Amino acid sequence: MNSRRRLNRLEVVGGAMVLSLVLVAIFAPILAPHDPARAVASTFGDPGAPSMQFPLGTDQLGRDVLSRIIYGARISLAVGVAAMAITMAIGVTIGLVSGFFGGAIDFLLMRFTDVMLSLPFLLLAMAFVAVLRPSLVSVLLVIGVVSWTQVARVVRAEALSMTTRDFVLAARALGAPAPRLIIRHVLPNLAPIIVVMAVLGTSGTLLLEAALSFLGLGVPPPAPSWGRMVSEGTMYFRTAPWLAISPGLAIFYAVLGFNLLGYGVLGRRAR
Amino acid sequence: MKPAQIVVALAAAVIAALGGCRARSGALKLPPHATVLRLADADDIPTLDPAAGYDTLSWTFEQAIFDTLVRYGEDNVTLEPDLAASWEASPDATTFTFQLRHDARFSTGRAVTSDDVRYGIERVLDPATRSKGMEYYRGIAGAEDFAAHRTAHVSGIETPGPWTIVFHLSAPDPIFPHKLAMPFAAAVPREIVARWGDDFSHHVVGSGAFMLREWIGGQRIVIARNPYYFDHELPRIDAVVDSLGVDSELQWLRFEAGDLDIVAQIPPAEFPYVMKTPALAKLVLRKTTVTTEYLGMNCEMPPFDDIRVRRAISYAVDRHKLVAILNGRGVVAHSPLPPNLPGYDPDLKGYTHDPARARALLEAAHLGPGFTFEIWMRADATVLMLGQSIQQDLAEVGVNAVLKPVAWGPFLETIRQPRTAQAFLYGWEADFPDPANVLGTLLSRTQWGSNNDSFYYNPEFEALLDRAAQETDFARRYALYDRAQQIAIADAPWVFLYYPVVDVIHQPWVHHYILNPMRPTRFERVRISPH
Numbered sequence: 173m174n175s176r177r178r179l180n181r182l183e184v185v186g187g188a189m190v191l192s193l194v195l196v197a198i199f200a201p202i203l204a205p206h207d208p209a210r211a212v213a214s215t216f217g218d219p220g221a222p223s224m225q226f227p228l229g230t231d232q233l234g235r236d237v238l239s240r241i242i243y244g245a246r247i248s249l250a251v252g253v254a255a256m257a258i259t260m261a262i263g264v265t266i267g268l269v270s271g272f273f274g275g276a277i278d279f280l281l282m283r284f285t286d287v288m289l290s291l292p293f294l295l296l297a298m299a300f301v302a303v304l305r306p307s308l309v310s311v312l313l314v315i316g317v318v319s320w321t322q323v324a325r326v327v328r329a330e331a332l333s334m335t336t337r338d339f340v341l342a343a344r345a346l347g348a349p350a351p352r353l354i355i356r357h358v359l360p361n362l363a364p365i366i367v368v369m370a371v372l373g374t375s376g377t378l379l380l381e382a383a384l385s386f387l388g389l390g391v392p393p394p395a396p397s398w399g400r401m402v403s404e405g406t407m408y409f410r411t412a413p414w415l416a417i418s419p420g421l422a423i424f425y426a427v428l429g430f431n432l433l434g435y436g437v438l439g440r441r442a443r
Numbered sequence: 444m445k446p447a448q449i450v451v452a453l454a455a456a457v458i459a460a461l462g463g464c465r466a467r468s469g470a471l472k473l474p475p476h477a478t479v480l481r482l483a484d485a486d487d488i489p490t491l492d493p494a495a496g497y498d499t500l501s502w503t504f505e506q507a508i509f510d511t512l513v514r515y516g517e518d519n520v521t522l523e524p525d526l527a528a529s530w531e532a533s534p535d536a537t538t539f540t541f542q543l544r545h546d547a548r549f550s551t552g553r554a555v556t557s558d559d560v561r562y563g564i565e566r567v568l569d570p571a572t573r574s575k576g577m578e579y580y581r582g583i584a585g586a587e588d589f590a591a592h593r594t595a596h597v598s599g600i601e602t603p604g605p606w607t608i609v610f611h612l613s614a615p616d617p618i619f620p621h622k623l624a625m626p627f628a629a630a631v632p633r634e635i636v637a638r639w640g641d642d643f644s645h646h647v648v649g650s651g652a653f654m655l656r657e658w659i660g661g662q663r664i665v666i667a668r669n670p671y672y673f674d675h676e677l678p679r680i681d682a683v684v685d686s687l688g689v690d691s692e693l694q695w696l697r698f699e700a701g702d703l704d705i706v707a708q709i710p711p712a713e714f715p716y717v718m719k720t721p722a723l724a725k726l727v728l729r730k731t732t733v734t735t736e737y738l739g740m741n742c743e744m745p746p747f748d749d750i751r752v753r754r755a756i757s758y759a760v761d762r763h764k765l766v767a768i769l770n771g772r773g774v775v776a777h778s779p780l781p782p783n784l785p786g787y788d789p790d791l792k793g794y795t796h797d798p799a800r801a802r803a804l805l806e807a808a809h810l811g812p813g814f815t816f817e818i819w820m821r822a823d824a825t826v827l828m829l830g831q832s833i834q835q836d837l838a839e840v841g842v843n844a845v846l847k848p849v850a851w852g853p854f855l856e857t858i859r860q861p862r863t864a865q866a867f868l869y870g871w872e873a874d875f876p877d878p879a880n881v882l883g884t885l886l887s888r889t890q891w892g893s894n895n896d897s898f899y900y901n902p903e904f905e906a907l908l909d910r911a912a913q914e915t916d917f918a919r920r921y922a923l924y925d926r927a928q929q930i931a932i933a934d935a936p937w938v939f940l941y942y943p944v945v946d947v948i949h950q951p952w953v954h955h956y957i958l959n960p961m962r963p964t965r966f967e968r969v970r971i972s973p974h
Contacts, residue, residue, distance in 0.1 A: 209835065209838065210835060210838070211764075211835055214767075216764050216767035216768045216832075217715070217767045217768040217769060217770045217771070218715060218767075218770070232768055232828065233768065233828065233831055233832055233835065302850075305847070305849075306848070388822055388824065388827065388848065392845075392846055392848070393827065393830070393831045393834065393846055394831055394834055394835070403824070404824070404828065406712060407711050407712040407824065408712065408715060409712060410712065410713060410715070410716040411715040411716050411719060412715075
């Protein structure tokens, strides 16, 4: 009992990292020294080097890089978490239905999943965003729509094994209808694995948002997305490397935080 | 992007990939001591057929392979003899007589005569050729009859002898000779076209300083010295080799490795580095092009149907900032006509950056803070950066601009639809040096739905255009266009942003590579010293 309560080391470190991100995102207006969308220095076309006034320098449009990274946490977290929620909603639903009912339903849903899996992730996302036109909502939807396949596969396998467990068979024998069986008996027992996948997957959706933004298909400007900042920064990599490096480190930090937390939760489950 | 376009794009990609595999043939064979100018381009050459090409890359090679009656000076837009030794216009600018030089020959050795010039233009006018250059020669008398297949030849083109060609126009057109300087009007050998038909583009024969030696689609094009070229001193190099499908970053790396002689587009990422490195900066050639970049506003759509709003936006945008963001690769614009174009008036002041005035005008137009509109643009990193700068400027005066970056095709489709795009970032490069090619082509009522994408119309402006187009006295002509320009500036259908400057970097061993403000660089006088 005691060992279940105590947090393991990965959870502590990962959790602290994620928590710090959440705090930065929430208190961005207080933490950021400048307006992220406005020119605060006239470093147009010639990014300003880090200084006391601008610790991470200013970009080619005269904006403060530190403020943009702080505000960027909002975009990254919002997209990462919301897209993960969509991913989970689709993936868990399809996985549960497929695993619980089996037979023809399972066959059709899994072949559909296979088809989606066979398409390259990023390419599919790019095609969708190009059709939908980039906006915060379309980016969320697209990331959700392309990343549910792994979740569905895992949830299906777990649900499949659940259906033969005694408590499910007992409930079924008592005449519980399918929806009740799924929601009351199968789903709660899948919760731990779903949580792990959601936390681990958030780093994936976060990266995908960065990749889409890097390709100019992410959340449209002037929203300070880290991926877009890296993309714009590469244009000046030779003369102002800090422009691309600092948002790159921010992405690294966020992905690492979610991964550590996810593996921590996973480790607890294995124990 | 529409589904149909995606299918076409995919099909094109597959074909390109297959073509790429097939084209993997042997190394280039040139004599051991040949002097070669090595270039690279990101895309394949669209065509070498002078009737078809209408883009910078096609024209780069067409003007090396073909000759026109007249052409432009190396670094200016003044007409010079090419195939024509001399020419004269009638006082009313309806008849133009050209005397051809006698020593011009195609690379097959056959002499170039007036009939070849006529054939080249008739080919463009023939609807079966589907040439984009057709509109430029419709003013020749009898062109319509010829296009409708009622006559075998264009009655307005006379060839009284092998070295004389006379053009009769149905209306005065003082700038007609400029239209003959476009590659559309090149002398073309009919026997070669007859032999290859639609495949002429891959087997072109012309009378220019170079001839096509090899063209492997998507991989390489090689043009070599034409031994029959009329000027025996030229070209000064033996060949030009252009590697195709090399993106600008890779071009830059190959240039730094000494593997390319010219890079026509320094990647934006490298530009600040190049300019801060003295050894590289001194190899950079610059030229202000005859291009005007602008933010077009749809004069038919609210709120831009209100002149005060258009003026407010014009005052709100900081053009100096745009040029700074471009690292100085532009000149702040104050008028529709760019410098280097005849008729440009440096005294026109246009609009200055004045946010207070912009706010006052918006208030007068009853547009409170928070008014939102969309700016359509190409999804290109540089364009998007400029868009963000404009977005910042507009936010300062309480206007919320939403950027709509889309692909090139959908962009054009959208802005040409009436009442669809409120505003858009676009530019225009003049094809020939006359104000008509900017003011008439982009702002006339007759161009609604094609080039007049701001749907601008002012009867007074239109009347001036009509008068100016037929004016044969160039001083009076430019004065009329200047008045028209002032009206357009006052009406502010565009925010005049900047005139782009092109930067080309060359290796120290390349000499006499000269940029023209309007046309691609000519290769025949380029010299390469031992290195």
